[in-house]
């Protein structure tokens with residue numbers, strides 16, 4: 570065994586804050602040294618020391634086909650050979666737009682940006698521009714990227730860092746952000762431009778919307794004239810080809826996408842019916858732009874990914890998610906630990922508690938009970954990479970075979986035997 574990861578981490582820390590370009594990657598909430606990835610293929614990543622991991626991070630969601638899928642790599646190579654960015658429109662943007670519009674009921678028009686953060690940030694601007702109202706409602710524990718307005722009580726890395734919001738975000742930046750608990754329909758008055766929600770919360774572990782919650786939210790928005798924004802950056806093309814809106818039969822006014830639609834390249838998008846999108850420049854007065862937006866490599870990778878996602882693929886993903894959840898439950902029932910494993914379609918979360926939390930307040934004490942870091946490191950040592958933080962979900966991909974799921978469960982059985990549920 571070499572100490573290459575350690576050496577790289579030290580070197581990285583000298584030139585990159587905390588050694589990472591996104592905080593969760595630093596292992597700050599689980600302790601230890603991050604593995605530096607050398608390459609990845611299918612369900613696996615290899616680190617610079619040559620260790621192989623069964624990967625459930627999958628770049629936090631984009632790699633639904635698994636890593637380095639030949640069709641995606643070929644699409645990227647082919648696109649790259651024609652140039653990498655032009656500052657002029659391309660047919661590739663139309664093709665991906667048409668693909669998304671065809672699959673997600675209610676969308677008529679879409680604009681591509683470079684990240685999920687940009688998508689939600691601009692969706693809010695659009696909603697404010699359309700309604701001429703200033704306030705927005707977000708749910709505690711829902712993560713919508715790191716724009717100032719939305720960095721209030723966010724989940725994921727923000728939760729992991731133990732900061733509510735962030736230094737550097739001024740009071741005036743979040744003055745119009747109203748934070749309310751998930752799974753409870755808030756009071757929505759005439760000052761509210763939009764309500765933004767992760768239809769399935771997947772950045773505070775996995776928290777499913779209670780039955781009727783999204784439907785009631787839709788009604789409450791309608792009666793107050795606020796726009797409903799679904800942040801489908803994780804759920805889009807993951808829950809089903811129509812995403813969460815089709816899964817739950819609730820049509821928002823504005824959708825936000827990212828992750829899967831870029832096939833592993835930087836991308837984001839927001840979408841709505843024509844009438845709403847026509848408020849955007851150059852047609853309307855809401856400004857939004859991007860030098861690299863609709864980047865041809867990202868469009869090609871996204872299109873290649875979506876083309877490989879059909880009914881059978883979603884059924885398979887759900888079946889291995891079921892297998893994983895059942896297996897984990899059985900493994901843990903034989904240990905001293907308690908577990909609840911919320912699952913929506915192919916999305917899986919793990920809470921080390923017999924309770925299934927329904928909002929961020931309920932999630933926090935479970936996520937912080939100290940068991941996850943032990944589980945994480947036990948798994949990693951035995952070749953399974955989970956996200957290095959208790960607020961993330963698992964992302965089994967189409968490249969994860971049933972055999973690999975079973976192998977993961979066996980490893981988990983060994984790991985949980987070593988973990989004491991007693992915390993001081």
Ligand SMILES: *Cc1c(COP(=O)(O)O)cnc(C)c1O
Pocket residue numbers: 683684685686687689712713714715767772800801802803827828836837
């Ligand atoms: C990842 C994520 C974002 C932010 O996307 P980035 O591409 O990281 O900026 C926004 N919303 C949700 C629900 C996400 O999971």
